[in-house]
Amino acid sequence: MSVLLLRLAGPLQSWGSAARFTRRTTENAPTKSGIIGLLAAAQGRGRDADLADLAALEFGVRIDQPGTRLRDFQTAHHSDTDKAMPLSERFYLADAVFVAGVSGEAALVQRLYEALLEPVFLPYLGRRSCPPAQPIPIGEPLSSSLEQALRDAEWEASAWYKERLVRSSRHATEAGPDPLDGLGLLLDCPPDQEPDMTLRDLPLSFDPRNRRYALRGVHSRTVPRPAAPPPHEPTALLPPVTPRTD
Secondary structure, three states: OEEEEEEEEEEEEOOOOOOEOOEEOOOOOOOHHHHHHHHHHHHOOOOOOOOHHHHOOEEEEEEEEOOEEEEEEEOOEOOOOOOEOOOEEEEEEEEEEEEEEEEEOHHHHHHHHHHHHOOOOOOOOOOOOOOOOOOOEOOOOEOOOHHHHHHHOOOOOOHHHHHHHHHHHHOOOOOOOOOOOEEEEEEEOOOOOOOOEEEEEEEEEOOOOOOEEEEEEEEEEEEEOOOOOOOOOOOOOOOOOOOOOO
């Protein structure tokens, strides 16, 4: 089996699994349906295309930088009648960074990697209004288990976020856990095991006339604390001061 790791970073992201009508929520991490949609778009698949091979991929995601939840109100008018549509709420994750991964047959994973390098349709992070800020593929496909690849991947969080966590860790008290204890890891739950949670985000069809999603079991894990950056020392680059002897 082969693993493809994806860097999901951008000003805004939105990963809905139960978003309908005028309230469009987001999960705290990328959904399998969102990532499969991204991969299918990169390959140029139509919305009515068969998704069986992509849905069968093992999926996992590591939360490197959880971001901040943001709510936006949006208005719209009907394109034909110009009638005002109901006011809608849209939820986003601002300044979030995730490392997602898919695992499957090596030839398929290689094709997905090549498609992300030259996508047919531009990828986005859950919604069209959420473009990625960095290249999505993290290197070429790996020969590894999905969980191990996610555990071994470098910490992709922003430098300012890592420094903030270091400062928070120094001032941590007994009132709460050390914020550097670890990173959240969400993995597909094998069929013969009890999941920690379930999400309706396993896509069966993206056809606008008949969108269908199945339930997916999820295991929740924690990756050990990553290596933190050294504290900022503004005088480190200055030459040493020689004391006067007179």
